[in-house]
Amino acid sequence: MRRIMYKKSPPSHLRPVPLSSFLFGVCYYPEHWDADTRRLDAERMRAAGINVVRMAEFAAEVLEPAPGQFDFRIFDDTIAELAEHGIRTILGTPTAAPPRWLSAAHPDALAVDAAGQPLQHGSRQHMSLSHPALSEYSQRVTRALAEHYAENPHVIGWQTDNEFHCHFSEDHSGAAQEDFRAFLREKYGQDIEALNRAWGNNFWALTYSDFEEICTPRGLRPCYPNPTQQLDYARFLSWRVTRFQHEQVQILRTFQPRWFIFHNGCFPHIDYRGDFIRDLDFLGYDSYPGFSYDVTRRASDHAYNLDRTRAWSGNFIIPEHQSGPGGQAPYFHDNPEPGEIRKLTYASLAHGTDSILYFRWRTCRYGAEMYWCGVLDQDNVPRRRYEEIQRIGREMAVLGPELLGTSVRMDVGVAYADYDAMEARATMPLGLPSLSNHAEAIHRWFFRGHYAAGCVHPADVLDGLKMLIIPHWEVMDPDWLPHLRDFVERGGTLVLGAICATRDTNNHVIAETPPGFLRELAGVSVEEYSRKNRADQRSWVMKWDDREHTAEGWVEILAPEEGTEVLAAWTARHAAGKPAVTCRRQGKGRVLYVGTLMTEAFMERFGPALVRSSGAEPVLPDLPEDVEAAVRYGDGRELLFLINHADMPCELGAVPEGDSLVGERPSEGRLTLPAYGVSVLRSGR
Secondary structure (H helix, E strand, C coil), X not given: CCECCCCCCCCCCCCCCCECCCCEEEECCHHHCCHHHHCCHHHHHHXXXXXXXXXXXXXXXXXXXXXXXXXXXXXXXXXXXXXXXXXXEEEECCCCCCCXXXXXXXXXXXXXXXXXXXXXXXCCCCECCCCHHHHHHHHHHHHHHHHHHCCCCCEEEEEXXXXXXXXXXXXXXXXXXXXXXXXXXXXXXXXXXXXXXXXXXXXXXXXXXXXXXXXCCCCCCCCCCCHHHHHHHHHHHHHHHHHHHHHHHXXXXXXXXXXXXXXXXXXXXXXXXXXXXXXXXEEEECECHHHCCCHHHHXXXXXXXXXXXXXXXXXXXXXXXXXXXXXXXXXXXXXXXXXXXXXXXXXXXXXXXXXXXXXXXXXXXXXXXXXXXXCECCCCCCCHHHHHHHHHHHHHHHHHHHHCXXXXXXXXXXXXXXXHHHHHHHXXXXXXXXXXXXXXXXXXXXXXXXXXXXXXXXXXXXXXXXXXXXXXXXXXXXXXXXXXXXXXXXXXXXXXXXXXXXXXXCCCECXXXXXXXXXXXXXXXXXXXXXXXXXXXXXXXXXXXXXXXXXXXXXXXXXXXXXXXXXXXXXXXXXXXXXXXXXXXXXXXXXXXXXXXXXXXXXXXXXXHHHHHHCCCCCCCCCCCCEEEEEEEECCEEEEEEEECCCCCEEECCCCCCEEEECCCCECCEEEEXXXXXXXXXXXX
């Protein structure tokens, strides 16, 4: 397989995955099964259209049963057998669950939680990424695997580790303390006074005289920690996992440059837009829509999770896609109904997935995930889930090649994917939702309205967007200002939420009147702000046109500059008659400033007014409530995805003509989608 390099291009939501063929596969664990149980696996996989497997990411003790002693036989044999059926292999570096002999030899290498308790062997992710023993082990096993498989033509790529920071990301071990100080020395150029100024350490007498005096911050021990120290600690956590991964990537690329390399996220305390992703060819996202127990929200939750993943660096692959009910000790998902796996698969593709593997091939009979069901149940009998994967496999043979090289159309962008902004909110949330929660509430309204909405970083390419919404980001980079101004002047609508640009990159409140460096662009100042802890008491009501909304969480009184229009005003208490939402025209576009939180209730009341300001329209008119429409485009072609999320048929009108790649072709603009049905239409070449 040829790997296309994108090393010169920055991460962008428009970037396709650099693969030359569509991968359709499963996660496979031959080490869990005897030869008789595995006997029909390759044949059944090929019959389902599977062309790739991922394996070995949790096989540390099989691959290296004792220090420096390696045994590759089961994987050599499995790779060869799969290859006879046209199935290629992705391998994983087996470092997420290090073997017992390593933790026994280095008990000080166990990670330590915020309460000061060391983790223990018996699960996974128990060792500190900062400890030299884990780094040495990681490099040794990666080098042994890379050397052994470098010339094997059936091994096409690698996944680094598995789900970094999935269960445990903070670490307060001795190794982490030393590592944190090393990070701070690097960041502040060995200048402890620079750190003291950046952290504001003259507050509460926190000044340090040497980096050796600094410890990792632990919440409420005994009181609220320094928010700048917390932000730097979050930056450190991403820095150290990036370094740990980099050691593996360097080895893999040295032994075989043709391999593609990715990681499967997305989890806390990792900047997937920074150096972490620049080391990789693309990002992977493990998708389990079953965690949304409310089926009325599952489609929108799934879409948001996919769109926010794409915002980090572009299109991605799914190395683990739900193929059955998932369960561990405290929970067990609903079993997907007939057609639901297929429907969720097509939703994944519509939102930027360029290859997909299901978790897992066969459900394990033991261990913490023995109820995490796969394509086959524990008895190894193919049933309806296998038959559904077979159907998808046949369709992917047609659709897969059409997807490669395309991007997802986006008319409305909701800001996401800035690590500092999200981590800064977490250090001083003031009882407000996370930035992701804000983005999800706004995204959900546009999704349900059938708009081509997604997530995007404010510094990303904004061409094609009609509207960009930045909801309540305290920390924003002034370097983004020319880019945002250009977007507006070329005709875009920029919507800024309350609290935007009120802290600097050191996480300090700015000295300027809010919204700081955005004041001139927005044409408005914030005269007064307040937290609304009880919306039902001392209520602030906003009126926009003929609609009213009781503000939740946060309110601001605005002072518009000359030439700035007032769109909405407060109607109650001392704010009565004072501006709440403003609009400033700049060039061909406009900037709206919203002086309260853009919650779900706010969007239900005022979403239509926001849309009117931008000219954005639904992908197709008059779609039924439960039908999703999404577009992927590129190389002179468009792919229209129509997905019925309901458990009953839906009638569609005004459907454009196009070649039918999946499902029925519309007749005279009409199309019937069965329960959980999909249709993919192609126009252009």
